[in-house]
Amino acid sequence: MKTLTELYHEGGEAKHFAEDFAHRLHTGDWAQAKDHWTLAVEHVSNTVAELDTLPPRAAARRAEELARTLCLSLAQADRCWACALALR
Known part of the structure; x- marks a missing residue:
């Protein structure tokens, strides 16, 4: 799994995602943003059945x-997936 920092250093859309996720959704708290990114990837890894049929590297990328799609869709409503879970 790529960390949020690795996404940032990748540049392009990945960098934009990392910046937006950390700055807009977590008011610049990179530590919290990194934790929430990790939680989102772990959640997807543990719940999406299609990943079980892929080789490990392909499954991690997918x-x-x-x-990222999950996080971006919720970001449209200024919400973080993991922050929303914490509020429940």
């Missing part, structure tokens, strides 16, 4: 893609 889990990251799906987690």
Whole structure:
């Protein structure tokens, strides 16, 4: 799994995602953003059945893609997936 910092250093859309996730959704708290990114990827890895049929590297990449989609869709409503869970 790529960390949020690795995504940032990757540049392009990955960097934009990392910045937005940390700054807009977590008011610049990179530690919290990193934890919540990890939780989102772990959640996807543990719940998406299609990942079980993929080789490990492909499954990890796909889990990251799906987690990013999950996080981006909730970001449209200014919400973080993990922050929303904490409020329940």
